[in-house]
Amino acid sequence: MANLIDSGAYRSQVKRRNARTLIMQRLSLATLAVSIIVLALLLLNVVNQAFGLVAQRYTVDPDTLAERPLAELSPPELAAVLLEHVPRRLLVIVRDNLYRGDPAAFTRLTLGESIDGDVPETVHGLLPTDLPEAERNRIFAELLGLNVSEDVLRAIIDAEIVKTEIDKGWSLHESLLNRAAIEVDMLTNYPDSELVFKSWLDVRFVTSQLSSRPVETGIRQAILGTAWLLALTVLISFPLGVGAALYLEEYASDNWFNRIIETNIRNLAGVPSIIYGMLGLTVFVRTFEGVTGGRSIVSGALTLSLLILPIIIISAREALRAVPSSLREASYGLGATRWQTLSRQLLPSALPGILTGAILGLSRAIGETAPLFGIAATFINTDPTGPGSRFTVLPMQIYAWTGQPDELFRFNASAAIIVLMALLLAMNSAAIYLRNRAVNQRV
Amino acid sequence: MQSAAIEIRDAEFFYGSTRAVVVPGLEIAKNRITAFIGPSGCGKSTVLRAINRMNDLVPGARVTGEIRFNGHDLYGPDIDPVEVRRRIGMVFQKPNPFPKSIYDNVAYGPRLLGIRDKARLDTIVESSLRDAALWDEVKNDLKKSGTRFRAGSSSGCASPAPSLSSQRSS
Amino acid sequence: MQRSRSYELPGAPSLAVFEVEDGPDLSRRFRPGEALIRAVLMACGIVSIFTTVGIVLVLAGNTVAFFQARAWVLARQPVAASEPLAQLTTAIEDHTISLPFVYLADGSQFNNQQYLLVGSEIMRITKRGTSTIEVTRGMKGTQPAAYPAGTAITPMTEDLAKAAEALPSDDTSLRVSTGFGHLFTPGEEIEVDAEIMRVSAVEGDTLTVERGVQGTVVNNHTAGANIAIPDPVTFGEFISNTLWQPQSGEFGILPLITATLLISGVALAVAIPLGLGAAVYLSEYARPGVRNALKPTLEVLAGIPTVVYGFFALTFVTPTLRNLLFGASLNSLNMLAAGITVGVLITPLISSMCEDAISAVPRSLREASYAVGATRLETTVKVVLPAAVSGISAGIILAMSRAVGETMVVLLAAGAGPNFTFDLRQSAETMAGHIARISTGDISYGSLDYTSIFAVGMTLFVSTLALNIVSDLISRRLRERY
Incomplete structure (x- = not known):
């Protein structure tokens, strides 16, 4: 025995075997490293296309608009610029920015009734149509200067007068490392344009309307649509999902019917989301068009609710199962009925777990595009006003922009992805916070 | 000799297909303290739990034979387990406090029975805690979490039911 | 130590009903609240069943409708071009599907899915290469045969069957453009501009038709109107066809x-x-x-x-x-x-x-x-x-x-x-x-x-x-x- 262990052959064999272990360890670490690198690439790729140099030109050079740069002007001065260059557009600008109501009714109301903001006493009772045009425009400019912030006014000037055009955009990576080549490209292809650094993601992008021009477009409708859709989805799926979980975990006896429900839920969790889209399109959009209003937020929320129900049910059941059985016994032992035990003991204890699952389900819903094909619009320029409105959502907009032939839309898509990921991050942080609080509570 | 409160005849207790305990015959007298003594795992808890039908909650557990409470067959077809538990209280081996304040723990049982009146609940809580000799210890902490207090087990004492105890007197 | 005792709630005499001696009522009672909640929760569980049933019904219903649909495709048949485009470089057997060929003129090219005439056999290209083409042999009722090297390969274009002259609403005799008569068989239904007709006899290029069948409206049709024939999708075709082209009924x-x-x-x-x-x-x-x-x-x-x-x-x-x-x-x-x-x-x-x-x-x-x-x-x-x-x-x-x-x-x-x-x-x-x-x-x-x-x-x-x-x-x- 001693000879075997001391022999050189044995030692070299052990060495070889240990070396193989080390190789395997490195290999398996490498696979994990690949996943991490891909994640990094994925995120960098998005950031890379959300910022960068652009070849930009103006219909009217903003420096010629006023004596001082626009950035230094006060709101009344900016309004004066508008009055000087686009007096005929002032009515529309005032209506779009200072009035919330039926656009057709605007000219039939007095300024005191229609304007949402400060209106000087002297013009309170005036109808826009009563005044001579020059006088009316002067009053509108005054109202804009009083009630609209500098940022918004500058955005209006940009859209109405300056009318920025972008001929070409470069990614962040190109902008930083390949500036010389870009400048050559600029001189040869876009001699009239100037090279500026643009952040495609900014406050204006988040707050302004969708538009068919990549320079102008924002994602307000998409964000509002996502918010509406999410709110309705929560209202529908949370009670249904928690109810089903309670039934299966606390009420259902082990019979064929309940086993079918259970198996069915497991299988539903694996149905491709596009199939839910077909279901939603046929049932909610077509068959029950009278109830849901067709391609409306309600239809979308119902479809997404069905999609995430299995997730909510499965995680809620796990949360209920994690409640110590001593609590259940103590309550039943005192003669509590099932619902008394559920509502006073189990639900409060399991709530953080249930909420975590629900948030994870919702973050699945917020990123889904496929089930909304045919239900959500790819382009819409009115804000959703209620559950029956037509709508679009962030992922749908990202999809539409990514597929556009005009490559400038890719920059918009990147910026929208960052917004979507930020929303997801916020939701997941909430889930983690709840989970940790639940764990701490139990200790 | 008073009549028996609980009678057990030819009872067999099963978990799935395993027969866990056999009780050929047992009478538990009214108004007396009866103790089951035996080594760990011999089935004391199983029998106790069967008496207030707590075993209904364990999947696969079942009882054959007869368990009578004041003459009612506890496993009869017409018996409501919730009513059984309301009348046959149970105090567990380990204290099972709910994650609530001491007050809410003690008031849990009476509240289940529909007592909402604050003054009445106060009286019940106080007298229950006095009976358990805990009042002086916790009277200033009634609104604090009961989790760390022995008072948890006093949930049982405010239940207006004769108690089964599986608490070890040590 | 716990005491087992007859319990009297302090200050709660009304609860004396719980006294053991009175003989408690242990009988099962109906608790409407509990029953309602149970029913509501069960309904939540059943929603998932409805979802599955919904998915299956929607998919299966439309799938059945798809296979039963009265689909029409324009009646067409391949017509050989006047000049051959290529020739075989080696002899082929009647089962060869990979044909070695050479183009006869520079810049000529076959199209994917194109019909070819080789001898008197019609074939269809399934895969086009630079020196070989893969084909389906014996299309349109022709018989596969062996051919020597040098046999001409003539491309075919597909001609649509059209009404050769106008068809007033009271006429039952439809003349179709030359060479299409044999495509139609008596008893078959055809569609001309949304009107469905039944062919009762075929004589040369003239069809005798029964007008306005299947409840369609009888209309006047102009010369040159396209004639469609029914082409329901069979399950066999669905799972074996390598072409998905809804516009041509594939x-x-x-x-x-x-x-x-x-x-x-x-x-x-x-x-x-x-x-x-x-x-x-x-x-x-x-x-x-x-x-x-x-x-x-x-x-x-x-x-x-x-x-x-x-x-x-x-x-x-x-x-x-x-x-x-x-x-x-x-x-x-x-x-x-x-x-x-x-x-x-x-x-x-x-x-x-x-x-x-x-x-x-x-x-x-x-x-x-x-x-x-x-x-x-x-x-x-x-x-x-x-x-x-x-x-x-x-x-x-x-x-x-x-x-x-x-x-x-x-x-x-x-x-x-x-x-x-x-x-x-x-x-x-x-x-x-x-x-x-x-x-x-x-x-x-x-x-x-x-x-x-x-x-x-x-x-x-x-x-x-x-x-x-x-x-x-x-x-x-x-x-x-x-």
Whole structure:
């Protein structure tokens, strides 16, 4: 025995075997490293296309608009610029920015009734149509200067007068490392344009309307649509999902019917989301068009609710199962009925777990595009006003922009992805916070 | 000799297909303290739990034979387990406090029975805690979490039911 | 010590009913609140059944409608061009489907799916190459035969059957353009401008027809009106045809299936090593600290919306593959980039399921292995992985089901039209991608094109369901074993 262990052959064999272990360890670490690198690439790729140099030109050079740069002007001065260059557009600008109501009714109301903001006493009772045009425009400019912030006014000037055009955009990576080549490209292809650094993601992008021009477009409708859709989805799926979980975990006896429900839920969790889209399109959009209003937020929320129900049910059941059985016994032992035990003991204890699952389900819903094909619009320029409105959502907009032939839309898509990921991050942080609080509570 | 409160005849207790305990015959007298003594795992808890039908909650557990409470067959077809538990209280081996304040723990049982009146609940809580000799210890902490207090087990004492105890007197 | 006693609630004499001596009422009572709540909760559970029933009804109903639809295709037949385009370079047998040929003139070219006339036999190109073409032999009722080298290959164009002269609403004699008479048989129905007619006799190029059958309205038809013949899609054609061209009545799901399988195959080839490797590292090698730091990465990958992966595939993976490996031969929409990206997308699923399977292997097995002197690698490969194999395969099958159903990545990166090819560099459309593209388009509801996506959806649903059930069965067996 001693000879075997001391022999050189044995030692070299052990060495070889240990070396193989080390190789395997490195290999398996490498696979994990690949996943991490891909994640990094994925995120960098998005950031890379959300910022960068652009070849930009103006219909009217903003420096010629006023004596001082626009950035230094006060709101009344900016309004004066508008009055000087686009007096005929002032009515529309005032209506779009200072009035919330039926656009057709605007000219039939007095300024005191229609304007949402400060209106000087002297013009309170005036109808826009009563005044001579020059006088009316002067009053509108005054109202804009009083009630609209500098940022918004500058955005209006940009859209109405300056009318920025972008001929070409470069990614962040190109902008930083390949500036010389870009400048050559600029001189040869876009001699009239100037090279500026643009952040495609900014406050204006988040707050302004969708538009068919990549320079102008924002994602307000998409964000509002996502918010509406999410709110309705929560209202529908949370009670249904928690109810089903309670039934299966606390009420259902082990019979064929309940086993079918259970198996069915497991299988539903694996149905491709596009199939839910077909279901939603046929049932909610077509068959029950009278109830849901067709391609409306309600239809979308119902479809997404069905999609995430299995997730909510499965995680809620796990949360209920994690409640110590001593609590259940103590309550039943005192003669509590099932619902008394559920509502006073189990639900409060399991709530953080249930909420975590629900948030994870919702973050699945917020990123889904496929089930909304045919239900959500790819382009819409009115804000959703209620559950029956037509709508679009962030992922749908990202999809539409990514597929556009005009490559400038890719920059918009990147910026929208960052917004979507930020929303997801916020939701997941909430889930983690709840989970940790639940764990701490139990200790 | 008073009549028996609980009678057990030819009872067999099963978990799935395993027969866990056999009780050929047992009478538990009214108004007396009866103790089951035996080594760990011999089935004391199983029998106790069967008496207030707590075993209904364990999947696969079942009882054959007869368990009578004041003459009612506890496993009869017409018996409501919730009513059984309301009348046959149970105090567990380990204290099972709910994650609530001491007050809410003690008031849990009476509240289940529909007592909402604050003054009445106060009286019940106080007298229950006095009976358990805990009042002086916790009277200033009634609104604090009961989790760390022995008072948890006093949930049982405010239940207006004769108690089964599986608490070890040590 | 607890006292067993007759209890009297202090200050609550009204509760004396609970006194034991009175003989308590233990009988079952109806609690309406409890019953209502139970019913409501049960209804919540049943919603899931309705969902499944809804999915099945919607898919099956429209699929049946699709196969029963009265689909019409324009009556057409191939007509040979006057000049041959190519000739055979070697002799062929009557069963040869790969024809070696040479073009007779520079710059000539065959078209895909084109009909050819060789001798008196009509063939159709299934795959076009530079020096060989693959064909279907003996089309349109002709007989396959052997031909010597040098036989001319004449391309054919497809001519539409048209009304040769105007057809007033009171006429029953329809003259069709020359040479089409033999296409129609008595008893057959034909459609001219939405009016359906029944052919009662065929004489040369003149058809005697019964007007306005199937409740259609009798109309005047002009000369040159197209004549359509019924072409319902049969199940056999659906699963064997390699062409999906709704506009010409071709509904073969094979190109969608091959693209789906190819992309899923690439995805699994990427995801199995990545996912399994990550699972082995996390469960067997990583220290707890490292594990806690690295595992969230995979969870983040799992949480990224699929449309973002689609963006990644289109704007990063394809350009990178082009720059590094393939150059311009890689189509800007291609199956390879889509497959790789779907692979990354399903990696977290595989790794988490494999990790669960690996950690379910009892410690005792590992310790037994270490005790006889095995290294960590030997223990992993020879003991742990074989013991976890059913869990691992369940995970892989589930991931495959996910890959098959993945929509956004393939829609954005793989292609916007069905294409029967096995070349990963080409664009092609998967089942899910096709459904998505058609649902967003403006194809009218109820048309054959539209119902066709439900037949595709049914195929997709059944295949993912089968994969999920298999995965479920395997993992349940795993649970039973430990």
